[in-house]
Amino acid sequence: MQANSAPIRAELLEAVQQCSSRGLSHTAKWAAEQLVGLAMPSGSEEEEGPTVLCTGTEFLDAREQDVYTLAKALFDLKEYLRAWHLLSKARSAKNRFLKCYALYLAGEKRKEEESLEQAGSEVSASLVVNPRLEELFKDLQLMHERNQMDPFFYYLYGVVLKERDMKAEAIVMFCHSVTRMPCLWCAWSELGSLCVDAKDIPHQQLPEHWAKLFFYGLVYSELNRSEEALQYYRRLREVFPNSNYVGSRIAVALYDLREYDDSAVEFEDVMERDPYQLEHVDMYSNILYVKGEKIALSSLAHRAFLIDKFRPETNCIVGNYYSLKEQHEKAVVYFQRALRVDPKCLSAWTLMGHEYVELKNTPSAIDAYRHAVDLCPRDYRAWYGLGQTYEILQLYYYALYYFRKAANLRPLDSRMWCAMAGCYVNLKRTAEAVECYQRAEAHGDASIATAKLAELYLEMKQLHRAAQYYEKFISLKSSEEPRDSDKDGLRFLANYYLREGMLDKAEQCCIRLLSFSGPEKEDGRVLLSEIQYLRLRSGGPSPAPALAAPSGPSAAAGGLAFSRTGAQVSRR
Numbered sequence: 001m002q003a004n005s006a007p008i009r010a011e012l013l014e015a016v017q018q019c020s021s022r023g024l025s026h027t028a029k030w031a032a033e034q035l036v037g038l039a040m041p042s043g044s045e046e047e048e049g050p051t052v053l054c055t056g057t058e059f060l061d062a063r064e065q066d067v068y069t070l071a072k073a074l075f076d077l078k079e080y081l082r083a084w085h086l087l088s089k090a091r092s093a094k095n096r097f098l099k100c101y102a103l104y105l106a107g108e109k110r111k112e113e114e115s116l117e118q119a120g121s122e123v124s125a126s127l128v129v130n131p132r133l134e135e136l137f138k139d140l141q142l143m144h145e146r147n148q149m150d151p152f153f154y155y156l157y158g159v160v161l162k163e164r165d166m167k168a169e170a171i172v173m174f175c176h177s178v179t180r181m182p183c184l185w186c187a188w189s190e191l192g193s194l195c196v197d198a199k200d201i202p203h204q205q206l207p208e209h210w211a212k213l214f215f216y217g218l219v220y221s222e223l224n225r226s227e228e229a230l231q232y233y234r235r236l237r238e239v240f241p242n243s244n245y246v247g248s249r250i251a252v253a254l255y256d257l258r259e260y261d262d263s264a265v266e267f268e269d270v271m272e273r274d275p276y277q278l279e280h281v282d283m284y285s286n287i288l289y290v291k292g293e294k295i296a297l298s299s300l301a302h303r304a305f306l307i308d309k310f311r312p313e314t315n316c317i318v319g320n321y322y323s324l325k326e327q328h329e330k331a332v333v334y335f336q337r338a339l340r341v342d343p344k345c346l347s348a349w350t351l352m353g354h355e356y357v358e359l360k361n362t363p364s365a366i367d368a369y370r371h372a373v374d375l376c377p378r379d380y381r382a383w384y385g386l387g388q389t390y391e392i393l394q395l396y397y398y399a400l401y402y403f404r405k406a407a408n409l410r411p412l413d414s415r416m417w418c419a420m421a422g423c424y425v426n427l428k429r430t431a432e433a434v435e436c437y438q439r440a441e442a443h444g445d446a447s448i449a450t451a452k453l454a455e456l457y458l459e460m461k462q463l464h465r466a467a468q469y470y471e472k473f474i475s476l477k478s479s480e481e482p483r484d485s486d487k488d489g490l491r492f493l494a495n496y497y498l499r500e501g502m503l504d505k506a507e508q509c510c511i512r513l514l515s516f517s518g519p520e521k522e523d524g525r526v527l528l529s530e531i532q533y534l535r536l537r538s539g540g541p542s543p544a545p546a547l548a549a550p551s552g553p554s555a556a557a558g559g560l561a562f563s564r565t566g567a568q569v570s571r572r
Contacts, residue, residue, distance in 0.1 A: 005038055005040070008038060009038060011183050012183060015181070019031065021072070024101075024184075024186055027185045030185040031185065034243055038243075039241050068095050071087050071099075071102075087099035093150050100136060100140065100153070104132060104159070107130035107132030110130070111129065114128045115343070137161075140160060151177045151180040152177075154177035155186060155187040158187065158191075161173060174187045174188075183211055195223070201216075213232050214232075216228075217253075221252065221253055221256070224256065227257065229249070234250065247270040248267070251263045251266035251280065260290060263283075263287060267280070267281070267284040276307050278304060278307060282312075284300065285297055288300065294321075294324055297320060316345070316351065319332075320351070328355045346372055349382070352368045353365045353369040362392065369382045369383075369389065372385075384403065386402040387402035387406060403420045414441070420436045421436035434453060437452050437453045453469045454470040458492065467493060470492055471493065486512070490513050491513060493509045494506050494513065494523075494527050498534075506531055507528065507531050
């Protein structure tokens with residue numbers, strides 16, 4: 001991506017000023033981060049800097065400026081109703097937006113208070129609505145009819161329409177907003193939250209602007225299409241090489257692709273540039289958890305605690321640390337603290353669900369996972385967690401429903417197909433189980449899926465197909481020392497090759513069986529003796545020994561048990 005940095009710098013600086021003056025702090029922060037992350041111009045421009053002209057600056061008369069100054073101070077102190085009342089006679093577009101936005105945030109504040117009041121009662125907190133929504137809707141609808149809208153009003157109108165579940169109309173408003181002001185990141189973010197599928201992205205209505213690449217990166221990441229998201233963020237890195245936002249999003253995309261080492265490097269680069277940043281650092285703690293790095297995770301938890309012990313990310317990191325130490329009660333306490341600070345913290349709900357499973361508190365686990373899928377129906381980890389919980393309860397039809405939801409979100413993730421196959425096995429639906437394991441094998445899980453397919457074909461008396469998959473499974477591990485999981489396959493293949501007259505292959509399997517202790521070693525010796533006898537009988541008919549069926553726990557074709565691997569999936 002090639003771009004002239006001077007106009008980009010001017011746009012971002014104007015966005016910072018315009019958004020800051022209207023109380024859109026997160027968008028102002030995003031724009032400022034990209035401003036700092038932008039590649040510096042070369043030559044004389046670097047010394048003097050580009051000339052910036054803020055075309056959107058609105059000049060107020062003395063009285064309006066005084067009122068705005070006080071209203072903005074009240075707004076920053078979260079006294080939203082006072083700010084709204086003070087701006088009741090506002091005439092300028094900036095003051096009118098601040099008035100409407102203050103009223104919206106006052107309603108959101110009251111909504112949050114009522115949600116806390118309803119916690120534990122029979123009334124669901126999700127039924128609580130913003131009491132100012134209707135009033136705002138009427139005002140903004142009238143402004144829209146009178147053609148008095150600017151990019152900020154289009155954004156706020158879109159938010160109100162979204163809250164009223166008028167999603168199609170909200171998408172139109174957000175598109176109007178970003179077309180008129182492409183650096184208004186809050187509008188892009190809200191638009192992305194409405195794109196629940198790739199076909200929902202309104203490509204034709206979006207402006208041809210570099211900010212659209214940020215939007216595509218965000219949307220494709222949320223849609224679990226991480227490879228495409230990564231491509232967009234790498235293009236953006238060419239223009240914003242020092243952006244912590246871009247670096248963090250690349251790390252998240254690599255994390256979702258399960259490229260943990262590369263993701264860890266990106267996270268560490270971001271933390272080196274900005275050691276006090278905590279955004280997305282909880283995902284870095286998930287990587288340390290999966291890799292079992294207790295010392296590094298302890299150091300990260302201590303560092304985050306010193307920076308801001310009340311941040312949701314900090315409490316998730318500390319919760320991960322205690323979970324890795326198998327102190328699950330303490331882990332639950334910290335995930336609950338994260339949710340007190342931010343009830344919409346998705347990772348805290350999902351990880352707390354896992355901790356409840358470890359504590360065998362399945363009702364609380366199901367409740368936590370359901371909160372997570374309510375917050376973000378596109379989060380496959382919560383659907384997968386629900387599936388595992390119902391699988392533990394042996395409610396396989398329920399588990400299958402949730403695993404299928406996870407597989408729809410992550411169709412290229414072999415773990416989802418293995419989980420579905422396990423449910424089909426328990427439901428005695430062998431054909432569907434075979435199909436799922438074949439999908440898992442096609443998507444990279446050759447080891448587990450091939451072994452399970454061999455067992456299923458053996459159960460179905462399709463011995464040649466079983467031999468093919470056992471051969472594939474054993475060949476995958478030919479360079480490794482034999483493990484317990486190899487015993488059944490080696491014993492079956494030794495008998496199968498012996499029956500088919502392939503004595504050299506049968507001998508190889510028997511030799512590998514001798515490395516085990518127990519009955520497998522004795523079976524190997526007996527079969528080697530028989531192979532030797534058959535070779536001595538040159539030309540005589542050889543008896544066909546019966547195939548030894550695999551036995552033991554590995555032969556049971558049950559579903560995936562919830563274990564530490566399950567914990568890692570919930571963090572992946």
